Amino acid sequence: MAQFEREFSNFPNQKITKHNFKNIDDSIADVINQINTLRAQGLFNQAARLIQNNSDILSQYVADAVTFRTWEEEIYNTQVYAKQKQQSIYFDDVEPDCIDGDVWLGGDA
């Protein structure tokens, strides 16, 4: 049985933490402009540091690789949990891949 992934998601112990995304507006303009200027100058390391230092604010405005990896992991863990939660009934001579609480009818008498 698949195990929960724990790099970004803590489901089922905790539901997804929503970002409450916002489109970029003037309130974040200074930071965005600085990032764009640094990038335009080829100063990518400085741009990355600026993003890192402002990650709390920027996280509501930017969906990056971590965001998508988190979503993927949240969905994966939800699927694992739902599969575990659903009771399966097996009719099989050979012991199936049951998990706790499933029902297996069959086998040698």
Place this chain on the structure above:
Amino acid sequence: MLCNPASSYPDKIDEMLFFQDNPFEKEYIINHYENLISQGKYSEAEHYLNQQEPVYGFFADFLNLIENRIFHLQEYVLGKPPKKQPFFYYDSRIRYPFGTLRIFTDLDAEEDTAAFFLFSDLDEQESTDGLELLTEEEEEPPRITADMIWI
């Protein structure tokens, strides 16, 4: 609003958005939006977008829509009841009280069981109250439901 980011699940299945590239006739909307962004007019770009026909893009509404749907789905599955123990062990045979028995002669004539008496070893008459006939038929357990397995 480009799309409704709220999720109605599980009251109803959320409608598919069918995210896609924008059609050519809406290109001017995207171009104008990106032009405003490139000038640093972020709030104006946001306002402009909200006044137009819906367009596809990685805007806040779409990103919130995804997170809200994941959140509601997780909330729903967390609320599901635990697995049931469906097995019900019950081993009892059907019993017939003596008064309910019908006894027939070899000629298929029904006997009057009221005229039957029970005697002890000392030839003393005993009551037939509580006397039962134990059959080989298995008795169905009480309070069994459709999702239980009777063993």
